[in-house]
Amino acid sequence: MYSATIGGHRYTFDTLATLMAKATPLRSGDVLAGLAAGSAQERVAAQYALADLPLRTFLSDAVVPYESDEVTRLIIDSHDAGAFATVAHLTVGGFRDWLLSDDATSDALAAIRPGVTPEMVAAVSKLCRLQDLLTIAAKCHVVTRFRTTIGLPGRLSVRLQPNHPSDDPAGIAASIMDGLLLGAGDAVIGINPASDSPERTHQLLCLLEEIRLKLELPAQSCVLSHVTTTLELIRRGSPVDLVFQSIGGTEATNRSFGIDLALLAEAHAAGQSLRRGTIGNNLMYFETGQGSALSAEAHHGVDQQTLEARAYAVARHFDPLLVNTVVGFIGPEYLFDGKQIIRAGLEDHFCGKLLGLPMGCDVCYTNHAEADQDDMDVLLTLLANAGVNFVMGVPGADDIMLGYQSTSFHDVLAVRELVGRRPAPEFEAWLERQGLLNPQRNIRPASLPGTMRKMLAG
Structure with missing residues (x-):
């Protein structure tokens, strides 16, 4: 069970899946599924509780049971403990702070990839403003x-x-x-x-x-x-x-x-x-x-x-x-x-x-x-x-x-x-x-390239 107190009211969340759902910024699909927070105050309480959650929790508490779901088994069985070591001591909130820090360079982010699970990155995204989502993602290069x-x-x-x-x-x-x-x-x-x-x-x-x-x-x-x-x-x-x-x-x-x-x-x-x-x-x-x-x-x-x-x-x-x-x-x-x-x-x-x-x-x-x-x-x-x-x-x-x-x-x-x-x-x-770039290397199709003209004529 997870909990947080906001405005003198104590909110409890029975499961990790419930905590994650209640912490999610509002969207109609979660309302349709009956999973969304009932109020903005409950959402903030869930985000507080999620921020204090150790990242290690996601390796022992699966949101979909390991025994009945092959995606969960793939996530857990392919987890790289060595890559995780860099951030293993962090909470979800601490992970967000690290991702925004100068220490989280492009190379550092590439090094931890095999050690972070989808649930970990989903959790930290729920604590991020749009500016955070842009700033962190811009440091990630995947070629x-x-x-x-x-x-x-x-x-x-x-x-x-x-x-x-x-x-x-x-x-x-x-x-x-x-x-x-x-x-x-x-x-x-x-x-x-x-x-x-x-x-x-x-x-x-x-x-x-x-x-x-x-x-x-x-x-x-x-x-x-x-x-x-x-x-x-x-x-x-x-x-x-x-x-x-x-x-x-x-x-x-x-x-x-x-x-x-x-x-x-x-x-x-x-x-x-x-x-x-x-x-x-x-x-x-x-x-x-x-x-x-x-x-x-x-x-x-x-x-x-x-x-x-x-x-x-x-x-x-x-x-x-x-x-x-x-x-x-x-x-x-x-x-x-x-x-x-x-x-x-x-x-x-x-x-x-x-x-x-x-x-x-x-x-x-x-x-x-x-x-x-x-x-x-x-x-x-x-x-x-x-x-x-x-x-x-x-x-x-x-x-x-x-x-x-x-x-x-x-x-x-x-x-x-x-x-x-x-x-x-x-x-x-x-x-x-094809002659489709101008001297400033902007794409400017002044005329139909010869290869295209020849293909269309054929």
């Missing part, structure tokens, strides 16, 4: 490679997302050309298919491969089909670069996605066997989102932000190229408005980076949420300053297949210039060869 190098300091990459409601090749190709001209695509050219059939996925993979080869493009592609579809296509010899899958923070959540750790390991090995990367072989692409466990009725009484951080343990195990929190996609039932979406996006990026993940964010919202594009401008700009590895580039910021609002090619172009971020180096060199 991955396939055909481009993603996550270097001073760089901001983009997933070019050319979705089409009927998977029309001409419509997809037009969106790809639009995005490339504006400097998008160095993280991945990734299509959410309207149909998950192997045949359709194969056709889209071949389209992406044809464009890549004709343009001599240093980029990786992905069709975001279910991992079982991708496995089948690898066996058939389809041109698969990245292996995609949505993941969650509990075994039951992952079962709802039709996966488990063994299946992900099989897919990872299959992708590695292709050896299609030219400068590296990070090839897994994972997407997550606060609220997925609750929507699957697989949350075990744990708050959605802690479960989101636990999903990062699954991702970390497979050394991915990209991890993307689709922050506002699930809807206002889980993140009600722009304020909650902004907070959640910064929390997810912070937790993922502390755990050593190449974090990106789909800065997005659904049309029935109390949010708008101004909120997305705020979150995009904050994330760029926090060192996010990549964000989305969607034509007009409006995904006409998935039916939600994200960030446009122009949005990312603007924020790159605003905060001094450049594309991945291999992709930037390609942009220069």
